[in-house]
Amino acid sequence: DIKGVVFDLDGVITDTARFHAQAWHALATELGVKWDDELASGLKGLSRMDSLELILKHGGIEAKYNDEEKQRYATEKNTNYKHLIQQLTPDDIYPGMKEFLNELKDGGYKMSLASASKNAPTILEHLELTDYFKKIVDPASLHRGKPDPEIFIKAAELIDLKPEECLGLEDAVAGIAGINAAHETSVGIGDSDVLTEADMVFSNTKNVTLENIKTNMEK
Ligand code: B16
Ligand code: MG
Numbered sequence: 134d135i136k137g138v139v140f141d142l143d144g145v146i147t148d149t150a151r152f153h154a155q156a157w158h159a160l161a162t163e164l165g166v167k168w169d170d171e172l173a174s175g176l177k178g179l180s181r182m183d184s185l186e187l188i189l190k191h192g193g194i195e196a197k198y199n200d201e202e203k204q205r206y207a208t209e210k211n212t213n214y215k216h217l218i219q220q221l222t223p224d225d226i227y228p229g230m231k232e233f234l235n236e237l238k239d240g241g242y243k244m245s246l247a248s249a250s251k252n253a254p255t256i257l258e259h260l261e262l263t264d265y266f267k268k269i270v271d272p273a274s275l276h277r278g279k280p281d282p283e284i285f286i287k288a289a290e291l292i293d294l295k296p297e298e299c300l301g302l303e304d305a306v307a308g309i310a311g312i313n314a315a316h317e318t319s320v321g322i323g324d325s326d327v328l329t330e331a332d333m334v335f336s337n338t339k340n341v342t343l344e345n346i347k348t349n350m351e352k
Contacts, residue, residue: 135318135350136298137243139288140266141178142253144304145322145338147225147260149250150177152217157184160210166192174327178305180249180278181207211252218252221259227322227338234265236343243292246270247284247301268292280307282315289317300346306330320346 144150157176158168166172172191176184185207189195198206223231237244245268246253253272257263268291270284277283289296301312304322309331312319321331322341328334333349335341 134298135242135300135346137245137289137292137294137300138237139245139247139285139299139301139312139317141301141303141305141308142246142248142256143250144177145227145302146230146262147221147227147256149218149221149256150304152214153177153184155217156210156214157188159213160185160206161188161192164188164192164194164206166194174306178249178279178303178307178311180272180275181211181251183278185210215252215255218256218259221256223259223261226260226262229337229339229341231262233338233341233343234262238265240343243294244268245288245291247288248272249275249278249284278307279305280310280314282311285311285315285317289315302341303331304328318350 140146143153154173161168166188175187179187185203186195244265246266247270249272251272253269257266270287270291275283285301286296289299296316299317300320301317302320302322303309303312306327309319309321309328313330319331321328321334322338323334324336325334
């Protein structure tokens with residue numbers, strides 16, 4: 134039986150994915166790397182450094198910069214990103230997600246956050262959702278980023294549940310792979326043609342309800 138829900142943040146609770154894309158796009162352009170949909174989709178869910186590495190690889194310049202230079206570019210992106218997220222308010226919570234969080238809270242389900250983002254606490258503050266997430270995996274504590282299951286296993290541990298008792302919500306291909314490898318039930322938010330490995334996919338967050346999830350699990 135499902136007793137808890139592990140949430141990704143960017144692209145699941147709010148559309149910060151567009152700010153990440155905007156900030157990476159600017160950096161890619163500066164580095165002379167062509168931006169396309171494949172790169173944009175592949176970046177979702179990856180840690181800051183893994184994202185930069187993917188961009189460099191995409192441009193065929195993975196050997197061009199040393200660690201110090203890479204650190205500087207990653208920081209430059211993050212500074213830009215941090216400016217962009219200042220504008221977030223509770224109105225930016227995806228449709229239906231606040232209702233879903235309340236439904237879970239009222240139903241006694243446990244919740245934890247499995248976001249790769251070091252900016253997650255700031256974003257939760259802006260969205261006024263901090264009280265819903267007492268348990269947040271510290272991304273700095275991770276040995277491996279998504280698609281590795283580590284973050285999702287830790288998120289279940291934080292709420293004292295077995296992975297089998299948890300749902301995992303994700304918008305990224307890398308995240309769905311991590312949830313599946315952790316042996317949690319994967320709920321994709323986005324395009325079912327992209328999130329092909331998810332146990333179920335919702336294209337609209339309005340439809341993310343316990344009833345709809347349970348119906349899908351019986352299929
Ligand atoms: P930061 P999620 C991920 O958040 C984003 O999807 C990904 O684009 C970003 O690079 C990563 O967090 C790290 O974020 O640079 O803010 O530490 O989707 O796991 O909530
Ligand atoms: Mg995400």
